[in-house]
Amino acid sequence: MKYCDLHCDxxxxxxxxxxTKERLVAGDxxxxxxxxxxxxxxxxxxxxxxxxxxxLCRTQGFRRVLRAADLEENAVNVLLTSxxxxxxxxxxxxxxxxxxxxxxxxxxxxxxxxxxxxxxxxAGVCAGRIPPSVREETRGLTAFGHEAAEEMARLGMIADVxxxxxxxxxEIASEKHxxxxxxxxxxxxxxxxxxxxxxxxxxxxxxxxxVGLDFCAQFLSDDESAEGQRAALLAHARAILDAGGEDVLxxxxxxxxxxxxxxxxxxxxxxxxLQLLSDEFGPRIAEKAARDNFLRVFRDVCG
Numbered sequence: 001m002k003y004c005d006l007h008c009d010x011x012x013x014x015x016x017x018x019x020t021k022e023r024l025v026a027g028d029x030x031x032x033x034x035x036x037x038x039x040x041x042x043x044x045x046x047x048x049x050x051x052x053x054x055x056l057c058r059t060q061g062f063r064r065v066l067r068a069a070d071l072e073e074n075a076v077n078v079l080l081t082s083x084x085x086x087x088x089x090x091x092x093x094x095x096x097x098x099x100x101x102x103x104x105x106x107x108x109x110x111x112x113x114x115x116x117x118x119x120x121x122x123a124g125v126c127a128g129r130i131p132p133s134v135r136e137e138t139r140g141l142t143a144f145g146h147e148a149a150e151e152m153a154r155l156g157m158i159a160d161v162x163x164x165x166x167x168x169x170x171e172i173a174s175e176k177h178x179x180x181x182x183x184x185x186x187x188x189x190x191x192x193x194x195x196x197x198x199x200x201x202x203x204x205x206x207x208x209x210x211v212g213l214d215f216c217a218q219f220l221s222d223d224e225s226a227e228g229q230r231a232a233l234l235a236h237a238r239a240i241l242d243a244g245g246e247d248v249l250x251x252x253x254x255x256x257x258x259x260x261x262x263x264x265x266x267x268x269x270x271x272x273x274l275q276l277l278s279d280e281f282g283p284r285i286a287e288k289a290a291r292d293n294f295l296r297v298f299r300d301v302c303g
Contacts, residue, residue: 001274002030002073003290005267006103006182006212006250007081007162009257011049011056012037018255018266021060024076027270030291031071032062033182035083036101037257039108043095046086050099053080066100068298079103081160081182088113093148094155102302103158103182106145106168114145116165118193135193140167153177158301162194162212162252169200178208178297183252185211185219186239189232192219198243205244208300210293212252213237215261229263233273234280237289241281247296249289 010019011034024032034056036049057064063075071077081103087093096104106114109122116139124130141149149172152159159179161169172179181204187195194214196204201211213236217224221232240249255266264273278286 001271001278001287001290002028003251003270003274004031004033004294005029005255005270006033006180006210006252006294007035007083007214007257008032008253008255009035009037009083010255011035011052013256018260020267021062021076023267027267029076029267029270030073031065031077031079031294032267033079033081033103035081035257036086037083037108038086039084039110042085043087043092046082046092046096047099050080050101053078064100066102067302068295069303071295081105083160083163084108085112085114087148088144090147090151093151097155097157101157102298103160103180104152105160105163105182106141106148107163107165109163111139113142114148115139115141115168117163118165132193133187133191136165136167138167140165140169140171146171149175156302158297162214166197166200169196170203173200173203173207176207178300179204180209180212180250180294180297181252182212183214183216183254183257185214185216185236186243188243189235189239190220190222194219198239201240201243201248205248208247208297210248210250210297211240211244212250212294213240213289214258215253215255215264216258217261220261224262226262229261230276233263234276237277237281241285246285246288247293249285250294251290
């Protein structure tokens with residue numbers, strides 16, 4: 001079963017990568033999104049990563065796409081996305097678009113020129129002073145962030161709210177355009193601020209968007225064994241489907257941004273995960289989660 005993966009961090013991976021051409025082929029990947037992640041360095045860092053993405057495409061034979069119509073069934077298609085503080089002006093946002101970005105987030109775990117993240121105090125969470133379930137509920141988009149969101153809609157870029165605060169999420173949802181949480185889970189299953197509430201999942205669905213189910217073990221369950229993660233992935237998938245219906249579930253692995261998940265350690269294991277979805281929810285829902293739901297958003301927003 002071919003699939004689309006909304007998020008990986010292979011462009012900034014250190015050590016042996018989880019995402020390779022051979023593993024994507026083994027997993028039967030139709031589309032892999034590669035995030036240009038710039039916690040520091042801003043637009044200059046983005047340009048360096050965009051160059052690295054182009055070199056990766058050249059050396060590995062990936063097919064770059066800008067819209068759903070560009071996809072080829074017998075190729076490993078790839079899309080450049082952005083995460084973190086990659087832009088701080090409208091001109092820089094347009095620069096992302098010019099380099100092929102068609103999906104962009106506003107924040108990572110720290111605030112940016114555009115807005116505020118899930119965690120009100122990320123350093124406090126890392127130090128154990130603040131529970132990871134504490135959510136940033138009041139600070140959302142900045143004035144510039146609102147301007148950037150409007151420009152993204154005009155250009156035809158998908159807004160990504162993974163890592164975004166609750167307030168930022170609701171400000172994007174209020175525009176009623178399709179948007180995504182590229183790599184997130186269900187807070188009702190694992191109560192982390194990085195996961196979405198049932199109400200948020202429902203709102204994403206109402207806007208025609210999707211949730212890319214993340215494979216980060218600690219966001220899924222306290223049981224990080226293979227069997228624990230298998231059960232957790234099913235629980236998160238079921239919760240997302242229950243809250244938003246069969247058109248909202250997608251895949252957003254976060255490969256190379258996370259430690260290997262014991263059940264789905266890299267793209268070559270994706271057939272096992274997708275068969276699990278098919279066995280549990282039926283082949284039609286599994287196929288929609290694997291590719292069709294995100295391709296609908298890709299077509300609707302990017303043309």
